[in-house]
Amino acid sequence: MKKILGITVLAAFIGGAAAIGGYKLFERNQLGGTISEKQQLYFANNPLKVSSAGEADFTQAAAAVAPGVVHIKTTYAASSKAQGGSSPFDMFDDFFGGGGRQMQRQPRAASGSGVIISQDGYIVTNNHVVENADKVEVILTDRRKVEAKVIGRDPNTDLALIKVNATGLPVVKMGNSDNVQVGEWVLAVGYPLDLNTTVTAGIVSAKARSIGIIGREQQQGNQLTEEEYEEYRRTGKRPQQAPNSSIEAFIQTDAAINPGNSGGALVNANGELIGINSAIASQSGYNQGYGFAIPVNLARKIVDDFMKYGSVKRGYIGVNFVPLSADNPEEIKTSEINGLYVNDVVAGGGAEAAGLKSGDIIKKVDGATIYDSPDLQEKVGRLNPGDKVRLTVLRDGALKDYTVTLKGEASVGVVAKNNAAKGAEISKLGATFAPVSPAQKSKFGIANGVVVTGVAAGKAFDSYGIPKGLIITKVNGLNVNSVADVQKALPQTKNNIIRIAGVDEQGTYNFNFPIQ
Incomplete structure (x- = not known):
């Protein structure tokens, strides 16, 4: 009897020790670790109860995902004319035209979506949703409004990680985007057009799709000078330039995606996150058939880098x-x-x-x-x-x-440093410029020009909506071919008004603003 009692006491002791050890392990994992470890722990205790054997019934998947997709509201300083705004319809303006760019750049709306990926408050969204925001607020599905901190942003992938001070949040399970097949059912979950949680369905239309959105600015900054172009023609060897760091390998879907879906979830029929919605192909700025999502396997690496280093390695x-x-x-x-x-x-x-x-x-x-x-x-x-x-x-x-x-x-x-030196800055305009290449002259039918390679926040070009990538052909009525030409033309104003003429793929533009 004593022997049996001793065995029972020993078993109880071992069980208690195991429980304490397990709790400590749980506690440690809750406090740190990669996002994959956080997810593994969460879903070991909260398994998904979703079943889809090819049937077009997404009720369980929608119910599992919707609580973990949040509404993001951003606000901007009054002087940030190119970034602020209140219309939810302008969120995607920079990405797909918004029906054609006007004389002045439309303000970006302060609305988007995000996906909760850990119950201690980490949320993944798009970089363009939170970029340059003075304040980021998250509206949870239970209608609580909490302020968020931006942990990291990566323009090269259009991903961002934010965090709210909350615990016990519902989490969307990360899947494996490598397993995604063209033709499989998917759901897009987010807050389009400032509506409440909205779920749309479609199929995967294509994989590894590049549409030139993220890399556009880098490509514009990587133009060859005329001297470099002539050397290239003579020798056949292209001058070394900084590699284009942008990554576009979108999952393309015909699930309806509209402005406000930015940063929301693209999930499979099992309720697993396979992508972060980022852009649409549209001439009007609204859904016309195809949306694009960043693969979750790429997002996982970016998020883990933000959590570990604060930036992408x-x-x-x-x-x-x-x-x-x-x-x-x-x-x-x-x-x-x-x-x-x-x-x-x-x-x-x-x-x-x-x-x-x-x-x-x-x-x-x-x-x-x-x-x-x-x-x-x-x-x-x-x-x-x-x-x-x-x-x-x-x-x-x-x-x-x-x-x-x-x-x-x-x-x-x-290489990057040498390449950046090609663009010379004019502080009065708050912009940097580089000579237009012969190929661009031929493309746009122009004889001269300089490319805007950078725009400083709060300066003249930024304030009056003159975008990076615009080819400027005239300043104050004078043709310009170099930074020196721009500087010489600046004093030739009428009534202290600077006149800028330019061209890009959408057409020709004229900007007039007072000298500062």
Whole structure:
């Protein structure tokens, strides 16, 4: 009897110790760890009760996800004319035109969506939802309004992480965007047009879609000068430039997405998050058939970096490349139509150390076939400096594998610095400029011009809605070809009014504003 009692006491002791240890482990994980660990712990205790065997019944998935998608309201300083605003219809204006850009840039509306990814208050959304906001408020599904802190923003992926001071929040389970199949059912959940929680359904229309939204500003800042272009024509070697760090590998869907859905959830029929809604293809600014979401596997890496470092630690291969197609440029001497043609290897980068050369064609990354730039950029975008990738390269008609160790931003820092020097600043206008390339002259039918490569917040160009990327052809009625021309033309005002004439893909523009 005593022996049995002793065994019982021992068992109770072990059970109690295990319970205490488990609680301590739970407590530690609650306080720290990656977002994946937080999610694993949460859903081990709160499993999803969703079943979808191909049937078009999304009631359970919608019920599981909707409580974890929140409404985000942002406010801006009165002087921030290019960023503030109150209309929910302008949220996507910079991204898809809003029916055609007017003379003055439309203000961005203070409304969007976000997805709760941990019960202690971490919320993922779009960078453009919270960028330059003075105050970010989150309206939870139980109608509580709480102020949020921006933990990190990444313009290169249009992702942002914010946090509210709240606990016990409902969480949306992260899925695996690599498993997403074209044709499968998906739901878009968010707050379109300032409405309350709205769920729409559709299918995945395409994967790894690049639409040139995120990379547009970097491409505009990477224009060649006339001297560089002539050198390129003479030698066939493109001058080294800072790599385009933007990553676009969107999941395309025909689920209805409208302004206000920015930062909301794209989920599969099992109620798992597979993407963060970011943009729509539209001429009117409203849904016309296709929306685009950032894959959750990329979002997971960005979020973990924000939580661990406060910023994104991005690894670089160290190459500049051109996607191949049936319409390859004449200077690319190859009959290949699939893969990425390496036209430049960054000095001191990982690719150079691994043995890659200009003229190589990247065919695979870690065994996966590469058809276009998003196939490579999204996979590399999930990795960190020091990680290794295996590139299968076609050279001289033979395939060969190269293992590249990714390097950090320092490996491309000198190139980026040199490239930034191409744009000279005029402080009176609050902008930087670079000469327009011959290719741009031909495209727009102009004989002269300078490109706006940067706009300072609160300065003249920002205040009067003159955007980055605009090609300025005249200042105060005088043709301009360089920064020096702009400076010389500035004093030639009438009644102290500066007159700017410009052109871009949407048309021609004239801006008039008083000299400051």
